[in-house]
Amino acid sequence: MSGEQTQASSETDIETETAPREVETGADAVVRSLENAGVEHVFGVQGGAIMPVYDALYHSEIRHVTMAHEQGAAHAADAYGIVSGDPGVCMATSGPGATNLVTGIADANMDSDPVVALTGQVPTEFVGNDAFQETDTIGVTGPVTKANVFADDSDTVGTDVGTAFALADRGRQGPTLVDLPKDVTNGDTETTPGVPELPDTYDPPETADAEAVSAAAEELVRADRPAILAGGGVIKAEASEALRSFAKEHEIPVITTMPGTGAFPEDHELSLEIAGMHGTGYANMAITVTDCLLAVGTRFDDRLTGGVETFAPDAQIIHVDIDPAEISKNIEADHPLVGDAKAVLGQLADAMPGSPSTDAWLKQCETWKEEYPMEYAAPEDEPVKPQYLVERFDEATDDDTIVTTGVGQHQMWAWQYWTWKVPRTWVTSHGLGAMGYGLPSAIGAKFAAPERDVVCFDGDGSFLMTCQGLSVAVRENLDITVVVLNNDAIGMVRQWQDAFFGERHMASEYPWVPEFDTLAEAFGARGFRIDTYDEVDEVIEEAMGYDGPSVVDAHIDPDENVYPMVPSGGDNGLFALTEGQL
């Protein structure tokens, strides 16, 4: 298969080739369904079994972005979904194309990101014969999708895609997949699909039970040490404004989970920033001794809770979630409020009989902020500290700048040291922790928000996993900046080896990393390098100023580790501030 692009290459071609078409084939119906859903971009890679759908796309206004690897297509679609709020669409051929998508689909599933994946499949008559590039994509992706479906009829394939779109978008968002056998997409049909509709067996809840809301409101007002935990569901439900005004009105401090970061502005005095394994000391103190936790749109992931035995053990838990299965899954909810986060926050605001008296508690939180500052040691004559780079990029860019990352220490520093103010700006692989997420997600984010700056903080290890995406960024002339926080190591692994494996650095040091600035130039991007503090500001200015993709190879202090740290399954209140405390 040649990897030729389906995009018409010049303006004139587009005008003559994209006249609206009648639906004649299953593939036309697939594309029409995407159009009906308002899809503007699709990320994918061509291949035998998906060719009919690409051919139908040729006649559509939908913009296809050819990616260098299907994993990147799925991550790009995921980031597109995070930034825009609407499902991102990715597409791949059968077999290896589909299996390459799996990491990105699994990531979207963990983080409840709206993604629609379309995969080619061998013709129906060959299914089950181990045909060339046949994989049981439905079987493989079942455990990592919200729903998936094997399209078996050219007349209904358009509706299948519409349903997949609606399911990805509505209720608790998530990835869906439609497997498209080539005979079904090639087959004739006269059925033009309508707008996406949910199946009649799926009915997401809106508002919570009114009595439960009143009981929760009374609990909250009675509390001495209340705290709000804002999860990713707050952002997904567009409930950040509602949460902000609720917290301010009742003067309740706010902690965010990793996916909830951006739901509440970190420069506000009520913000305790982030909790969990690498959360701030003050957030982990507060979440440990709170007596009433209003948790909104969070699934109480173990990286947040540490050991459940010691998670908020004195707290009445008010849990707001659109997914009833999240209630009491990991942490028992004393007040389960099932519904859309925005709607339920509205109900709760109306039901509050007063406000809790939080003066003493807020003072305590302030004291913790003073006692556990995030100040890091960074002497001038040592290699540059990664925290400083994150802070300087933050200061040099607008508040709505989108930040993506790989997975590892750099991801944690970006999370800790960027001051988050705006929802949908923090784009990372939370639940799956997929190295390689950074660059492809930056590409997807840029397509979703072309007018905004996009910075990707990557690790040297993570960047090596998907740096082929630079070819896409260069071809599409995407103005994104990749900052490789280069420590010549897969640092997070090395940090754990230092702490838990007797400093035996087995397979975690990378003395062979390429020069990333030179690598960038080879792709046709701009490359920069930072070794010392006095180069930092100049490089930031040049890299951010360059109108196209750039890579900053920032050689950071290889000995720097991430703190605070709660060891896996540990007690949040006993977070370590140095290795000696682990």
Place this chain on the structure above:
Amino acid sequence: MSRREEVQRQGLKGPSPEERRRPIGRRNSQGIRIDPAVAAEPEPRRTTISAYVKNEPGVLAGVSGLFHRRQFNIESLTVGPTQNEGYSRITLVVEEPDPGIDQIKKQLNKLVPVVHVRELDSDPVACELVILKIDGDEPDKVQAITEMYDGRTLDAGPETITVQITGTEGKIDDAIDAYEQFNIREIARTGQAALARGAEETARVDEKHT
């Protein structure tokens, strides 16, 4: 504002773990707040869950995959068509502590083709079937046991006798015990099918799903 300090130091500043304020309470491994002095881990219990589902390809794979993936303890699973075309009933016997049973119901409900899920009360109308193939040396004795358990002989030859017993799980267990005195060559058991007792509906579904 940068939090950089041009100093030499390991890690971050702040009171050490021993100096910090500590909570009083505790949760158990299920995330439930407990009195650390009294509470024990919740005990598993056996119960029957009934799911009314749309007949879509993969629905059974979805259900069994779910149980495997989430480590739910499943004793038996049966599936078959209902009086409504296009819909099946899945009956599951599970053994879990209460939070697990709650999760099973909710996770099943999340599967798109699942229309309705409920736990049947402790005394549903429940039945299963077993087929046993037994050595044929003592046909009279085998026949006596078969009659005692209201069973039927399905096949009898010089070498083997094959019988069927239907009834509750307990009755079937007892019957198998009784046949143990002969040589049981093979057993095939269906798992339990169940409906709610009396006039009560097993699945409350609106008309679009009948």
